[in-house]
Amino acid sequence: MNDAMSVRTELPGQTDAGNAGMIVVFDGKGGVTGVGGLDSEHIMPQRGFMLISGNSRSPAFKVWLNKFVGPFNADLLTVPNTRSRCTVADDRAMVVMRVVRPGAEPHDIGRQLLTMRIERGQVIVASELNIPELLGVGQWQQTQHAPVSPADLVARLALRASDRIEPLVEALGNRLDDIEEQLLFDNDARVQTRLAQLRRDLISFRRLIWPQRDVLTTLEVEDISFFSGRDRMRLREASARSARLGDELQTLSERAVLVHEQILDQRSEQMNRNMLVLAAVTVVFMPLTLITGALGMNVEGIPFAAAPWAFAAVSGALVAIAAVLVWWMRGRRWL
Known part of the structure; x- marks a missing residue:
């Protein structure tokens, strides 16, 4: 250079x-x-x-x-x-x-x-x-x-x-x-x-x-x-x-x-919580649906079919059953 x-x-x-x-x-x-x-x-x-x-x-x-x-x-x-x-x-x-x-x-x-x-x-x-x-x-x-x-x-x-x-x-x-x-x-x-x-x-x-x-x-x-x-x-x-x-x-x-x-994780937790709520609703309404379905059959022999107080009594019983199921699931920490 x-x-x-x-x-x-x-x-x-x-x-x-x-x-x-x-x-x-x-x-x-x-x-x-x-x-x-x-x-x-x-x-x-x-x-x-x-x-x-x-x-x-x-x-x-x-x-x-x-x-x-x-x-x-x-x-x-x-x-x-x-x-x-x-x-x-x-x-x-x-x-x-x-x-x-x-x-x-x-x-x-x-x-x-x-x-x-x-x-x-x-x-x-x-x-x-x-x-x-x-x-x-x-x-x-x-x-x-x-x-x-x-x-x-x-x-x-x-x-x-x-x-x-x-x-x-x-x-x-x-x-x-x-x-x-x-x-x-x-x-x-x-x-x-x-x-x-x-x-x-x-x-x-x-x-x-x-x-x-x-x-x-x-x-x-x-x-x-x-x-x-x-x-x-x-x-x-x-x-x-x-x-x-x-x-x-x-x-x-x-x-x-x-x-x-x-x-x-947050999304999965939220989804699990939503699924738990849906499962709880299903558990609560399943026996209620069974009872109302049985009482709603169009056949002879339905109990209290002609009683004026029957609807209120059945509705109260359904509410009580739902409350007992919710209390039971909370006790088991499912809700």
């Missing part, structure tokens, strides 16, 4: 979706020595490295990648991928992660791909995301706390991606708390609909988090010569952050299952 590279000068932080790309040069000691476009010149410090970022949909950036890394590698960086992965070959790593887009909501976590080519002295990132803004390059220029190696830069990218997900995971937890609280007072179809939507959101988040953890773990354990012990520690820290979020999502999923089981 040459010490000087030709890139078009731009002001820091001006890169957006429409520009070809940006180069950021790090001195390897925590400082940023240069920020510019793809056509201006920068001097690479002896221990330094550079970040090359651009919009994966920008034709200009694709043309630049074809010249800089070749058509095959340019396609690997810019062709959309369906899943997160980490591939290591020839002392280089190709990493694909899915990052939550800015302003995403828990029920609509639009994902954006972040594809990186990591090698000694440089990291190339192709994404629709504004990478310098995501990383906070402008702040690093002032604080002198920039990454000191390519692996450190990748770890910080993963941590920034986790920072975007964490408040969304917290929002999912708050939604589950609201559902549990609402179940104490009301168990209608709206609660069940909200719970079903929440469980779908949790599944989507888990599909986003767990592969990212696996990608970072794979990158940490691979035999890449320019990764130091500190680099692997930083990658392990980023992987642990993703794992913690994944564990929190797993806990929320288990709580959601328990809430769902609680809803089913």
Whole structure:
């Protein structure tokens, strides 16, 4: 790699979706020595490295990648991928992660791909995301706390991606708390609909988090010569952050299952109570129906058929029988 590279000068932080790309040069000691476009010149410090970022949909950036890394590698960086992965070959790593887009909501976590080519002295990132803004390059220029190696830069990218997900995971937890609280007072179809939507959101988040953890773990354990012990520690820290979020999502999923089981138990209990009431009504009215059916037969010999007080007496007897049956079932705790 040459010490000087030709890139078009731009002001820091001006890169957006429409520009070809940006180069950021790090001195390897925590400082940023240069920020510019793809056509201006920068001097690479002896221990330094550079970040090359651009919009994966920008034709200009694709043309630049074809010249800089070749058509095959340019396609690997810019062709959309369906899943997160980490591939290591020839002392280089190709990493694909899915990052939550800015302003995403828990029920609509639009994902954006972040594809990186990591090698000694440089990291190339192709994404629709504004990478310098995501990383906070402008702040690093002032604080002198920039990454000191390519692996450190990748770890910080993963941590920034986790920072975007964490408040969304917290929002999912708050939604589950609201559902549990609402179940104490009301168990209608709206609660069940909200719970079903929440469980779908949790599944989507888990599909986003767990592969990212696996990608970072794979990158940490691979035999890449320019990764130091500190680099692997930083990658392990980023992987642990993703794992913690994944564990929190797993806990929320288990709580959601328990809430769902609680809803089913309440519904089953209510159904059993209704069936018990119907059975009690049947037990009470069965002897009454037998008596009234017998007295209602249109045959000779019905007792008290001509007595004017017979109807009142039979009605009173039926009420007494019903009261005795209800008292008996309550005594046996059937009601």
